[in-house]
Amino acid sequence: MQFVEPFLLWGALAVAIPVVIHFWHQKQGKLLPWAATQWLIEKQQQQSRGFRLDNILLLFIRCLLLALLAILLAQPILNWLNKPPVLQKVHLAQPSPAVSNNFKFELTDALKKGERVIWATNKLEPVTEQLSLPQPPAPFNSLILQTAINSLNTKNTELHLYITTNQALANTPAVIVPALFHLHTLLDSASRLRPYLATKNDQKLFVNRAGKLIRAPLLDPTLKFLSAPAHSGPIQVLLNYRNEREKQTVNAALEALIDVYGFDLIIDEKLIPNRIYSWILTDQIPAKPAAQTLYIVSGIESSARQANVIFTNELLTPQTSELVSTGQLPEWLGTQLTRYYGFQTGNLPLSKQDLKTLFITTTKPTTEQHAGVQNVMLLFFIGLLFFERWLALTKNA
The missing domain is CATH 3.40.50 (Rossmann fold)
Known part of the structure; x- marks a missing residue:
């Protein structure tokens, strides 16, 4: 079993709360003077030592409720009965001559295999065998790239991204990409020399x-x-x-x-x-x-x-x-x-650390992956809660 938010499982330690309350509740009481106490034998006057568990079933249910709540908040995922998904490769390329020429073999090979190859534009234009660029020339920046990725169905998708690395991509704090993600970068050697x-x-x-x-x-x-x-x-x-x-x-x-x-x-x-x-x-x-x-x-x-x-x-x-x-x-x-004087900061390449910080993979599963087990556990939790309340009222505990 996997969990979306595993750190919330620490909340299961709260099962100690009903146990402590249970023993504390036993210690509460009032001493009532009774005149006949003096006639009891000394053996009968000895107080019982140690803890005694009363209403064990109710205590167990309360502990189970807290543990179940922690598991629910951690959002469990059950994939035991699921078949391994069929991955679809999607190749997303920056619409630029440098990318088209440098990754010509990779893009052409993907087209021959029947894989989806598209330009990273707002319209997600498909790449032809001639690798013809979109006309008129399409702009490209980090916002357009994120829009293109969001427009894709990234479920069970292995994304291959082909871009030139420059500072223009760093205009946004991060670009969210699917978990199965491969980055193919190109340092644009055709960029002009820098002035000073x-x-x-x-x-x-x-x-x-x-x-x-x-x-x-x-x-x-x-x-x-x-x-x-x-x-x-x-x-x-x-x-x-x-x-x-x-x-x-x-x-x-x-x-x-x-x-x-x-x-x-x-x-x-x-x-x-x-x-x-x-x-x-x-x-x-x-x-x-x-x-x-x-x-x-x-x-x-x-x-x-x-x-x-x-x-x-x-x-x-x-x-x-x-x-x-x-x-x-x-x-x-x-x-x-x-x-x-021709100073351009947008053509400066990004370092490997910059790229690692810029592209963030999302590992959060889709709703379908954990909705079923979540619903079953939630219904069980609600039923157990009603049973605990009925049992507590019946036993006055």
Whole structure:
């Protein structure tokens, strides 16, 4: 016999409670003076020693009730008479060229065996012999993956999952998979080389394997970087605000970026002629945006789409911006700058420990596996409870 919650079997130790109450109840009584006691012989006056069990059947039933309740809460499973289930293999593949090419043999072999092979999309599109990817290209992340797994009938299913490992999968705390689960991972070698910034004092600013922005004298040798930095030397920044309060707020956020992350920024609060700025923060729409400059335009709502011009419809002050009031403005500005220079954290691979933590198998049985024995034991428990109450009232115990 197996149990869904075996630790609840410790509750069976509660059978000691009715035994203790039984003996305690025997000790309760009142001494009644009786005049004829003096005529009794000494032998008859001796008190009986030790414990005496009365109403043994009632005591046994009460102990059995507590033990049965503990077993019921532990949710027993009886599989003695069940035949071993027939397992169905399901192959769930990430819709990407890398997975399709790398696991071509495994997926094709599964199709030849008549096993179910599907793309991990919201529609669970079947994989053809040509391994053609869904059209239009389907997005893929941890939420879509979990939705696809939940859409499968995982009862008596052996799931094979084919994915590329990257930080984008870690957007959710965990992905719940069936107990019979096999993970086939691929490190996407086609991902582009990672950029970095060369800052003052021969320091390098880059995203490490854990997806964190750090500054160090040497690049991480386990990662592949571009041969030259995306930017070398200080970054020229211009604060072109008409609102003095907003200028002070943004300036404080940039100073925090310098102190915390080590950005090499030179900040000008007034335009200096003939100086080329790499980053301009303003509350005015630029007339002719320079291609080599990143613009952050606040307080203006615009539908214009330019890679180097970012609009935010709120003024960057504590009274008008949630980013400022919650202290997230420095991090947000740093994210915009690193994205502009091509820093991507989503392509970083997950470690084996990360994958072990991310994918959690569920061993909880289905309702059909233990509903029958649960119902029988529950009916027996209720009947035994009624019998115990009748017996207690009859014997006044």
